[in-house]
Amino acid sequence: MQSGKSLITSHVLPRFFSTLLLSFIGTLVGGMFIPETVALALGLVPILVLLLLLIKSFSAGRKRKKGLSTYGLRLPMWLVYVFTLLVGISIYPAIDLYVDAMGMALVVAAFGIASALFGGLFVYTYFTKKDFSFLGGMLFFALLTLILLSIANIFIGSSFMDLGLAFAGILIFSGYMLYDISRMKESGFKEADVPAAVFDLYLNFINIFLDILRVLNFFTSRD
Secondary structure, eight states, X not given: OOOTTHHIIIXXXXXXXXXXXXXXXXXXXXXXXXXXXXHHHHHHHHHHHHHHHHHHHHTHHHHGGGTOOSSOOOOOHHHHHHHXXXXXXXXXXXXHHHHHHHOHHHHHHHHHHHHHHHHHHHHHHHHOOXXXXXXXXXXXXXXXXXXXXXXXXXXXXXXXXXXXXXXXXXXXXXXXXHHHHHHXXXXXXXXXXXXXXXXXXXXXXXXXXXXXXXXXXXXXXXX
């Protein structure tokens, strides 16, 4: 049975690309058949799931002695696929808005930039001997702060604050790339951990992509 680094290329990456495909299909289906209000309501489901997993991951360290994986939570692959499909449906109103505001070319460019950043971080972390697993605690509190500030900005409505939060989001989820790949390289990473790893990579990518869209939209809207 494979474990550790060998699982990344043989199991994690193929399933990660499958989640991107499912998410893309969800966005297409949402744009063609699902009203925006329904799509936004569906988006609450992934958010609630993410918050629950975030809370559980915080206490994961205390439970490892009771048999929890050294990687973290273990999820069924079908749940990850359903989650990514729902996310794809829920973000289509935002994608549609960015297409109207910036044009399809810049949205595609944002996807290309996100892919290049994601790929570069993945390759670097996969081959480097450095271990970034120490970043976990800092990233958790940084993400929690980002969420709280984002909620506050809903009421403040500052475009400059939104820009700062977008840049912070790119940095935080780039940090999570370093952290997650480092954990996958450990010998304790097993095949049962693959769905959770795919889930983490998908969240990293989609958040980096959306934050890059926010940055590009800020500057193009001021031209």
